[in-house]
Amino acid sequence: MNPNGEKKVAVIGAGSWGTALAMVLADNGHEVRLWGHKHEQISEINEKHTNNKYLPGVTLPSGITGYSSLEAALEGLRIIILAVPTKAMREVLGKVRTLISDAVTIVHVSKGIEPDTLLRISEMIEEEMPDELLSDVVVLSGPSHAEEVSLKHPTTVTVSSSNMEAAEEIQDLFINQNFRVYTNPDLTGVELGGALKNIIALAAGITDGLGYGDNAKAALITRGLAEIARLGTKMGANPLTFSGLTGIGDLIVTCTSVHSRNWRAGNMLGKGQRLDEVLANMGMVVEGVRTTKAAYQLARKYDVDMPITNALYDVLFNGTNVKSSVDTLMSRMKTNEMEDLINILGERLND
Numbered sequence: 001m002n003p004n005g006e007k008k009v010a011v012i013g014a015g016s017w018g019t020a021l022a023m024v025l026a027d028n029g030h031e032v033r034l035w036g037h038k039h040e041q042i043s044e045i046n047e048k049h050t051n052n053k054y055l056p057g058v059t060l061p062s063g064i065t066g067y068s069s070l071e072a073a074l075e076g077l078r079i080i081i082l083a084v085p086t087k088a089m090r091e092v093l094g095k096v097r098t099l100i101s102d103a104v105t106i107v108h109v110s111k112g113i114e115p116d117t118l119l120r121i122s123e124m125i126e127e128e129m130p131d132e133l134l135s136d137v138v139v140l141s142g143p144s145h146a147e148e149v150s151l152k153h154p155t156t157v158t159v160s161s162s163n164m165e166a167a168e169e170i171q172d173l174f175i176n177q178n179f180r181v182y183t184n185p186d187l188t189g190v191e192l193g194g195a196l197k198n199i200i201a202l203a204a205g206i207t208d209g210l211g212y213g214d215n216a217k218a219a220l221i222t223r224g225l226a227e228i229a230r231l232g233t234k235m236g237a238n239p240l241t242f243s244g245l246t247g248i249g250d251l252i253v254t255c256t257s258v259h260s261r262n263w264r265a266g267n268m269l270g271k272g273q274r275l276d277e278v279l280a281n282m283g284m285v286v287e288g289v290r291t292t293k294a295a296y297q298l299a300r301k302y303d304v305d306m307p308i309t310n311a312l313y314d315v316l317f318n319g320t321n322v323k324s325s326v327d328t329l330m331s332r333m334k335t336n337e338m339e340d341l342i343n344i345l346g347e348r349l350n351d
Helices: 016-027 039-048 070-074 086-099 121-128 146-150 164-174 187-209 213-234 239-243 245-256 261-270 275-282 287-302 307-317 322-330 337-350
Strands: 008-012 031-035 064-067 079-082 104-108 134-141 155-161 179-183
Touching: 008 016, 008 070, 016 031, 016 064, 016 079, 016 146, 016 164, 031 070, 039 064, 064 070, 070 086, 079 086, 086 121, 086 287, 104 121, 104 164, 121 134, 121 187, 134 164, 134 187, 134 245, 155 164, 155 187, 155 245, 164 179, 187 213, 187 239, 187 245, 187 261, 187 287, 187 307, 187 322, 213 239, 213 245, 213 287, 213 307, 239 245, 245 261, 261 275, 261 287, 287 307, 307 322
Parallel strands: 008 031, 008 079, 031 064, 079 104, 104 134, 155 179
Antiparallel strands: 134 155
């Protein structure tokens, strides 16, 4: 049982990540309502205590109850975990706001940026939810594969909010001996780090698919982090955030693991598959594709040099040859690494 007292929590989204987080909450003694829109999946969760499409071979705790009715899942609680893809966020929030009458804390655990509006997910939530129905917005992010969390492998994540008391409440909600949770006041940096690393993971998968090896991937990860920090700092984030769990930590795990959807999608692209074939074969949302479009637009808005993002954008949306794009990246004009880092820090100091 949770020493901080049992709470009723709804997890909206019964995919791999939503289910894994529901398991953490149930292990902590909370009453967890896991909502999904597929009746067969919810029946499986309730009758067999499994969710084999997303977490094969894993038995779910008895503290998780599946719901196919969103209204029933939301009844009488004040904490909602939002675990749906960025592209579904507005639709789900539109339903939530019609079904609740009291203010709730929304914890989003997705990693993306909305193209065209260029809003982070917390900003989308604030735009969609009336003030009287929204107590706080909290983000939970960090290097965490659902498959490993569901097996209770040691995992460390970060929570952030504009209200750090709300972040600390969510920290207490999730933290246990297998799932360690830190707080970070830099909401912008935490969200951007979690979203932008998916772009670099797609690119890392491409280099692996091309057979370019560890040297190329190490260079890509390192320069990718500098690229993320350049944009993040221009947008008001603390550059130190990108050296933490939601920066380099998330970047490493997403760029190097076969569990990563973005890495797998990039790997298929590197091996010659078309984007539409890759997305059809994945059968799950690849957030990095939409985020690449958003980051490309942000780079132009803030006048930030993002060569990896630009190259990936051309591959995904302009049909540019994968190998020639990578080769062009490697033959860019020479620059000074320290100069780049100093410029990033200088942006922060001048704010």
